[in-house]
Amino acid sequence: MIHTNAADTTASHGLLHDHASLIVHGPDRPGIVAAVADVLRARGANIVALGQHSDNPAGGAFFQRTVFHLPGLSAALPELEAALHHVVRDELGLTWRLRDLSVPLRVGILASRSTHCLLDLLWRQRRGELPITVPMVVSNHPDVADDVRFFGIPFLHVPSAGAERELPEKEMVGLLAGNVDVVVLARYMRVLSGKFLNDVGVPVINIHHSFLPAFIGAGPYRKARERGVKLIGATAHYVTEDLDEGPIIEQDVVRVSHAESVAELTRRGADVERQVLARAVLWHCQDRVIRDHNRTIVL
Structure with missing residues (x-):
């Protein structure tokens, strides 16, 4: 399990401007972390916190929480959601949800x-x-x-x-x-x-x-x-x-x-x-x- 939250401490109890959380879960398989990171990197997002867990790497369930910073997040959300839908759901067969952390x-x-x-x-x-x-x-x-x-x-x-x-x-x-x-x-x-x-x-x-x-x-x-x-x-x-x-x-x-x-x-x-x-x-x-x-x- 990877669980790094250092960047969350800057505003861990408050609202984070231009930050979003991405939750991904479903059947485990190689390449999930890299695929999600590639989608975010391609759109200029910087991952600031990452936590993940697999209950069995040989056919078990996988769970990941990613917090990222992306300037102009609100305007970028439609394109980002479309990319995540294609890669995470269609290609990897996983469930995902994305939330703007500036909205309480x-x-x-x-x-x-x-x-x-x-x-x-x-x-x-x-x-x-x-x-x-x-x-x-x-x-x-x-x-x-x-x-x-x-x-x-x-x-x-x-x-x-x-x-x-x-x-x-x-x-x-x-x-x-x-x-x-x-x-x-x-x-x-x-x-x-x-x-x-x-x-x-x-x-x-x-x-x-x-x-x-x-x-x-x-x-x-x-x-x-x-x-x-x-x-x-x-x-x-x-x-x-x-x-x-x-x-x-x-x-x-x-x-x-x-x-x-x-x-x-x-x-x-x-x-x-x-x-x-x-x-x-x-x-x-x-x-x-x-x-x-x-x-x-x-x-």
């Missing part, structure tokens, strides 16, 4: 009553640490309205009660579909249906308060303390119809002992949740995450 992704956030993940994302966006805009925060409770409006972001209250999902989900789809590029569940405490995931039409990222699937349900830190756990952690993953079984983007843990109270476990767990979710959102918005069935390749 639109992130819609779903929240409930907890604020730690929600406010962390909003602070990072305001400070320029995440290359995103937040068109709206949607919540099934009004509790976080003032916190969200402090950031100048529209807050929308879509109540939900009991097992009823169809009407609130339909309303949320009406708000989100076509207006966001990704949805982030910042401790949104409702299970989303497969119909919602299909109708919203964009990836959905969730943060879970453990290494999945341990301590599912209410009171996870109480359950963790009762079991005498020595590690608590968090998992960020893409949401699928199978509850908490989607492709994992990022995980982390912190060591604890029998001495910590439930309140202390909760506080330390919230810190991990914030960090893991922020990294997952950042990596997704930098096109570092490639989904491969029920796993992810993070380059």
Whole structure:
């Protein structure tokens, strides 16, 4: 595996003018790296970061993320896309996507009553640490309205009660579909249906308060303390119809002992949740995450 990201550090948390990311994946074969590089070189592009992975060089799957600089990128995109279509798809039989990194992704956030993940994302966006805009925060409770409006972001209250999902989900789809590029569940405490995931039409990222699937349900830190756990952690993953079984983007843990109270476990767990979710959102918005069935390749 080649994984060089030194050039990304110049603006790794912000927007990159005249830079684009190119994701290529599919069946491995000789010559992929050279062919992609030739397409870019022929149009005056300079590769500034490259990451690649092959899970089996003898007939396995290949994944590559390339970041390049090209003066006048916007004007050059149509010709570049046509060349990539011909070489990468037609000749090499690979899937590809190209994105202008000067354009922030639109992130819609779903929240409930907890604020730690929600406010962390909003602070990072305001400070320029995440290359995103937040068109709206949607919540099934009004509790976080003032916190969200402090950031100048529209807050929308879509109540939900009991097992009823169809009407609130339909309303949320009406708000989100076509207006966001990704949805982030910042401790949104409702299970989303497969119909919602299909109708919203964009990836959905969730943060879970453990290494999945341990301590599912209410009171996870109480359950963790009762079991005498020595590690608590968090998992960020893409949401699928199978509850908490989607492709994992990022995980982390912190060591604890029998001495910590439930309140202390909760506080330390919230810190991990914030960090893991922020990294997952950042990596997704930098096109570092490639989904491969029920796993992810993070380059």
